[in-house]
Amino acid sequence: MNMLEVLESPEHSDFSRMFRERRFLKNNMIFTPEEAGNQIFVVKRGRIRVFLADEDKEFNLAILKEGDAYTTHTRASLQALTDTTILVSEMQTFGRQAADSPYFSLATLTVLGEHLRNTLNIINRLAFKxxxxxxxxxxxxxxxxxxxxxxxxxxxxxxxxxxxxxxxxxxxxxxxxxxxxxxxxxxxxxxxxxxxxxxxxxxxxxxxxxxxxxxxxxxxxxx
Amino acid sequence: MNMLEVLESPEHSDFSRMFRERRFLKNNMIFTPEEAGNQIFVVKRGRIRVFLADEDKEFNLAILKEGDAYTTHTRASLQALTDTTILVSEMQTFGRQAADSPYFSLATLTVLGEHLRNTLNIINRLAFKxxxxxxxxxxxxxxxxxxxxxxxxxxxxxxxxxxxxxxxxxxxxxxxxxxxxxxxxxxxxxxxxxxxxxxxxxxxxxxxxxxxxxxxxxxxxxx
Structure with a gap:
C-alpha cells in the first residue's frame, strides 16, 4: 500500500490538506528521540535511514523510500540518505480525521503492522544468529x-x-x-x-x- | 487503556459479539507461527508469554496480562503461563467493524504502537548491551x-x-x-x-x- 498515491489523489484532498511539505538535504537529521514530536509522515521523494543510536554506536532498523509512511513517536532517529521531501502531519490531527475514515485507519494499521513485523525479524536475527x-x-x-x-x-x-x-x-x-x-x-x-x-x-x-x-x-x- | 473493560461494557455489545471465548490450560500453546491465523485477542484471565522460537532456543518478547491485546499475524509464538481465557476475533471481521468505530481504530493503533515501542526497546538492548x-x-x-x-x-x-x-x-x-x-x-x-x-x-x-x-x-x- 502506497500512502503517497492516496495523499495525491483528488478524492482525499481533505487528508492532503493536513500534511505539509518539508525538505531535508542529504545527511541531515529529520528527527531525533530528544524531540518530543508525535508526527506521521509519508516520503514524497528520497530515502530515509531509521536507526537506534547509542552513545558511540548506531543500529539500522529500516530504509524508508518513496511512498513509505512512518511515525516519530519512538526512540528511533531518522536521517535523510539523499535529498528528501516528506509530507508531515501532527499525529493528533491525523488521528482525529483518520478515525472517521475507514481507509486511513486501515492504512495506518497496515503501516504499523509492517514496522512491527520488521522489528520482530530484526530481533530474531539479533537473538539467534x-x-x-x-x-x-x-x-x-x-x-x-x-x-x-x-x-x-x-x-x-x-x-x-x-x-x-x-x-x-x-x-x-x-x-x-x-x-x-x-x-x-x-x-x-x-x-x-x-x-x-x-x-x-x-x-x-x-x-x-x-x-x-x-x-x-x-x-x-x-x- | 484496557480493551477488556471496553469489551465488557454494555455500550460496545456490537463488538463483544464478534469475540468468542477460548480457554487454555497452563503451559499450552495458544498460537504458533506455523498456523496461518490472523486474529486479534484480549486477555480475559491469566498470563501469556510472547516469544520467538528458534530450532533450539527461545527469546521472550513480552508477558501479556489481563486486559492486554495482541494480534497473531506475526512470527511470534504464544503460550499460556497460567490457566488462561482469551476473547478472540478474526482480524478481518474486527477490521471491518473497527473501521466504523473511531474508538476501536484508535485502541488498535495504541496497542500496535505499544508493541512497536516494546520491540524497539528489545532491539536497543540486544544491539548495544x-x-x-x-x-x-x-x-x-x-x-x-x-x-x-x-x-x-x-x-x-x-x-x-x-x-x-x-x-x-x-x-x-x-x-x-x-x-x-x-x-x-x-x-x-x-x-x-x-x-x-x-x-x-x-x-x-x-x-x-x-x-x-x-x-x-x-x-x-x-x-
Missing amino acids: DIKMRLCDFLLQEARDKGEENRAGVVVSTGLSVKQIADFVGSTRQTVSTLLNEMQKDGVLTRLSRGKYVIHELGELENGASSSQRPTMVRRRAD | DIKMRLCDFLLQEARDKGEENRAGVVVSTGLSVKQIADFVGSTRQTVSTLLNEMQKDGVLTRLSRGKYVIHELGELENGASSSQRPTMVRRRAD
Whole structure:
C-alpha cells in the first residue's frame, strides 16, 4: 500500500490538506528521540535511514523510500540518505480525521503492522544468529524485497555502504567487508558497484542464514 | 487503556459479539507461527508469554496480562503461563467493524504502537548491551512498570523463573543466576521468592544498564 498515491489523489484532498511539505538535504537529521514530536509522515521523494543510536554506536532498523509512511513517536532517529521531501502531519490531527475514515485507519494499521513485523525479524536475527548468518539473512531479505533477476543471478541494489550494512547486522565495517570478500571468493555473490551485488546462489544465502547447519529437527508439540 | 473493560461494557455489545471465548490450560500453546491465523485477542484471565522460537532456543518478547491485546499475524509464538481465557476475533471481521468505530481504530493503533515501542526497546538492548547490562535494564523496566515501594526498596514480582528471565535477555539460566547472586552479594537486590525481588538501589541498576561506564558525552548535531 502506497500512502503517497492516496495523499495525491483528488478524492482525499481533505487528508492532503493536513500534511505539509518539508525538505531535508542529504545527511541531515529529520528527527531525533530528544524531540518530543508525535508526527506521521509519508516520503514524497528520497530515502530515509531509521536507526537506534547509542552513545558511540548506531543500529539500522529500516530504509524508508518513496511512498513509505512512518511515525516519530519512538526512540528511533531518522536521517535523510539523499535529498528528501516528506509530507508531515501532527499525529493528533491525523488521528482525529483518520478515525472517521475507514481507509486511513486501515492504512495506518497496515503501516504499523509492517514496522512491527520488521522489528520482530530484526530481533530474531539479533537473538539467534551470529554475524555471518545475519549478513546472509539481510542480503536474502533485500533480494526477496527488491532483487531483479538477470542471467548471472539476482541483482540487489541496497544503496548502502559497507558501514551502513554493518549497522544493520550489528557488526563493524571491517568484519562485514571480510565476510563479503569471502562470499565473493566462494562464488556466492559478486560486488558490482557501491552497495550493488549480484547474488549467484540464493540457496547458499538461505543455508548461511539458517541458524543451524545441522539437519532441521522435527519439533513436536503437545496438542 | 484496557480493551477488556471496553469489551465488557454494555455500550460496545456490537463488538463483544464478534469475540468468542477460548480457554487454555497452563503451559499450552495458544498460537504458533506455523498456523496461518490472523486474529486479534484480549486477555480475559491469566498470563501469556510472547516469544520467538528458534530450532533450539527461545527469546521472550513480552508477558501479556489481563486486559492486554495482541494480534497473531506475526512470527511470534504464544503460550499460556497460567490457566488462561482469551476473547478472540478474526482480524478481518474486527477490521471491518473497527473501521466504523473511531474508538476501536484508535485502541488498535495504541496497542500496535505499544508493541512497536516494546520491540524497539528489545532491539536497543540486544544491539548495544552485554548480558549484565540487559539484565539490569530488564529489572529496571519491571520495577518502573509494576514495582511496589516498601521500606526495603522496590518490590518487583516478575512471576518468572530464572530461565524465563534469561530468555528475555538472551542468555542462559546459569549466567543469569550467577549475575543475580552477584547483585544480591553487592546489596543491589534481594531475592524474596520465585521471580520476586526487592531492589534496594534503583540507581545501581540504572548505572548497570547504561551502555557505558564513561561519563555521558554531550552529543552535538549540526542544525
